[in-house]
Amino acid sequence: MIFLKFILIIGMLVTITDAQCSIAGDPKEVVKCVQHITLVLYGALAKDLKIICQVAADVSDCLSTEISDCVEAEIGIAALNEAKRLAENCCPVANSTSCPILSGSHFAMNSCFAADSLLTLVNGKQKQIIELQSGDTILAYDDKTNNLIPTNVLTMLDYQPKQYAVFKQLTTVSGRQLSLTLSHLLPTDIHGYVMAKNIRVGMNIYVMNDDGLLVTETISNVIDVVKQGYIAPLTQQGTLIVNNVAASCYATINNHHLAHVVLAPMRWWYGLFGETKVSDKTIGIHWFPNMLYEMTTFLMPSILQN
Template identity: 35%
Template sequence: MIYQEEHSVAAKSGGCFPGGAWVTLEDGGQRLIQELQPGERVLASSGSDGSGELVYSEVLTFLDRDPATRKEFYTIRTEGGVSLSLTAAHLLFVSEGNCSEGAEPTPGSMRTVYASDVRPGQCVLTTVSGEGVGKGEEGRKGVGHLSRISRVSVQEDKGVFAPLTRHGTLSVNGMVASCYAVVDGHDLAHRAFAPLRLLHRWTGSAGGHFGDTGVHWYSQLLYWIGSLLLDSGHFHPWGLADPGR
């Protein structure tokens, strides 16, 4: 059973991964998400639907960070062997219908859904590694490749970490995901975080200590503003369960 309280906390963050999840660094190495530091560049997608060219995007801050807590995560597994765990309200890029394993996505074919709404048979974008990003013939960069979801399960894991990159995307465990959660679209969330990116560009800081535990103040502010201005249909159903937290 997944408790509503846990869903509410997860929804009001920028989306969470467990501490044991890993990302790909610019040198091609891998690092646990709980060990990331500000200024490091991780593999991400430049496209607003996840299907853009792969880039290395700077980590600005954590939108949520709690190494000790235990949460329940939706674990997405693909036919290609990639597995990623996310909290219920986290946004993931998927496509519907037929897809060939390893094929490149067609423009406009991807959309974001909450992790709790992901279903077997949908396709996600995967990245084997960062090797070749920014290289290749005629300077062409790599892109994510489609892989069909074979199973979705729910399991408990330790730690919640929500890194925010400059592009608003990142590849975690070899799967392209949004940095955002709670609202029903990646584009809307990315626009809402533009002031925080601008603050970081001007000051070199995202307005908080990188090692702080808990939900980032800007995420809390956006949640409060959004709950006043947007219809509840724009939010994950568990996101409004406990607006006081």
């Protein structure tokens, strides 16, 4: 039934493309809109939120401008309304009850923070994570003393400013929010370092208050959201303060201290030979943690994403 519906929709879109539309603008824009809507409907068929959310904003624009003038048949209007419903209900909140797509399906298991996150420099100013440079000195979390300490940014473990991902968005009772990917580690007061996908309402995490002190706060809400861009900085300390929340630099391996030991050679390398500027780095996952992940998947898969 779903496949038949998809075939009918594609047929309708082809008809719209070939139709004479009373639009004063560039016909190429109409074709682009048809392509956007086709992608959304294909994303629904493939149960792929990434496809839908990449063009969600474009679909909304099209339905209010060019494409609306080209739809004459009721089936065309119905199909376009379905595309609009998918775009509005599945993005950015992926676990909406109105979204028919399974949350997180077909998304890569990235290990990063959302690109709109802010880090705190030692001088108290904040800097967007996407603008962070190797050599910047930022605030980090000392899990031995539960205090704030300075640390240097060494490099990026993963740098994908344009790609989409599903994040766990955590909100505390004071309104602080942090969006991080499902397998990223976060320190808690009782349970130690916990992957974001296992964080629950009522757990306590460490946050920096308005006086610049590290205190515990209770999680009041946890939802899944889809955002564009994800970044994973590596610091000398192995931790950092993101959106005034203490977090680990590590993910995938369900043990912060083990990950810190495993990545020691990488920290030593950058400590000896200096940091690499973000602008000089290739988009994607750093080759060293990527190699470690492949080796761990083969040799010790039980420690990954438990």
